[in-house]
Amino acid sequence: TPPSTPIPKVGVAVFLLNGSKVLLGKRLSAIGHSTFALPGGHLEFGESFEECAAREVKEETGLEIDKTEYLTVTNNVISEKVHVVCIFMRATPADPNQKPQTLEPEKCDGWDWYEWNNLPKPLFGPLENMVQSGYNPFPTTAS
Ligand code: 8DG
Ligand code: MG
Ligand code: MG
DSSP states (O other): OOOOOOOOEEEEEEEEEETTEEEEEEEOSSTTTTOEEOSEEEOOTTOOHHHHHHHHHHHHHOOOEEEEEEEEEEEEEOSSSOEEEEEEEEEEESSTTSOOOOSOTTTEEEEEEEEGGGOOSSBOHHHHHHHHTTOOOSOOOOO
């Protein structure tokens, strides 16, 4: 078979926000191995961004999400073979006390809540770029 032409994919990643904490897990997939990333995955045919966010978070952590909102999009040329346009959403856990489960142990070492001001290292490249640029996923509070 002829070599296939690589094409960009659509990713959806979710800033799951719990107070001043965000949910991150250490990746075990080839792309970004050993880096901390948000739950998320690839948009399936016919899905809305909100549906994809809820599905991926549920598949990967067992958590149900609420207040799902679109935040921003980034263009991530990750390697010669991997180009992902990633949609970033934010959401809150439906039950803030429910513990995340490691439902895809081949893809993630485990999930935990991290203070936004004390994120683990190294972060997954696309997330590191956002943090470096000063991006903040938390809603601006009225003052
Ligand atoms: P799937 O087969 O379940 O659909 O996909 P997955 O195995 O869960 O995909 P993923 O790599 O977790 O996410 C899809 C792509 O989204 C990823 O390869 C690159 C992009 N992406 C970012 N930033 C982040 C992030 O912080 N977390 C996740 N999960 N994906 C991200 O650009
Ligand atoms: Mg997934
Ligand atoms: Mg994933």
